[in-house]
Amino acid sequence: MLRTTAIVCVVGACLAGGVAFAQAEPDNAIKYRQTIYQTLGANLTAVVMNLKGEVDFPDAVAVHAQTVAAAAPLVLPAMEQNTAGEGSADTEALAKIWDNWDDFASKAEDMEAAAMQLAEIAQGGDMQAIGAQVQEVAGTCKSCHDEYRD
Numbered sequence: 001m002l003r004t005t006a007i008v009c010v011v012g013a014c015l016a017g018g019v020a021f022a023q024a025e026p027d028n029a030i031k032y033r034q035t036i037y038q039t040l041g042a043n044l045t046a047v048v049m050n051l052k053g054e055v056d057f058p059d060a061v062a063v064h065a066q067t068v069a070a071a072a073p074l075v076l077p078a079m080e081q082n083t084a085g086e087g088s089a090d091t092e093a094l095a096k097i098w099d100n101w102d103d104f105a106s107k108a109e110d111m112e113a114a115a116m117q118l119a120e121i122a123q124g125g126d127m128q129a130i131g132a133q134v135q136e137v138a139g140t141c142k143s144c145h146d147e148y149r150d
């Protein structure tokens, strides 16, 4: 009996994508992923404020861009736990994320790629080029939010 259970678990893990991960309390899983999104949002905003001249920290722009790029790959692992209908934390994540995981993942990967490119361009300090790439990144954020965020 024990053995059967073990095999089912192994097969389940394989079907789920091969990598086992620890299940957190749903509220903690929700809060954690929100901190990652907040990191993305805060640092992209910081880049934009500098581009608009609302503040003047040109040397910080590359750091903010790198922070977006560093946090970007944290999104997918943090989203893996399906919290639909679970926990009591406020969440804007739609249940269809986990029904359309491959599409959701590809949107996250698009965002990662754009963020990596932003980090690279930001090293050069060309504000116009940085601005253009910020638009690209923001487009990838929006395309996921339109579909999967309430």
Ligand code: HEC
Residues within 6 Å of the ligand: 030, 033, 034, 035, 037, 038, 040, 041, 042, 044, 068, 090, 091, 092, 093, 094, 104, 105, 107, 108, 111, 137, 138, 140, 141, 142, 144, 145, 148, 149
């Ligand atoms: C692959 C999908 C996806 C991508 C790409 C994405 N987001 Fe989100 N974002 C979400 C989802 C889903 C939520 C809702 C999370 C929740 O409430 O549990 C969210 C929530 C947020 C929040 C609110 C967090 C909070 O405090 O509740 C911010 C801010 C945010 N995203 C910013 C960004 C920025 C900036 C980018 C682009 C750099 C981005 N997101 C890219 C799916 C995405």
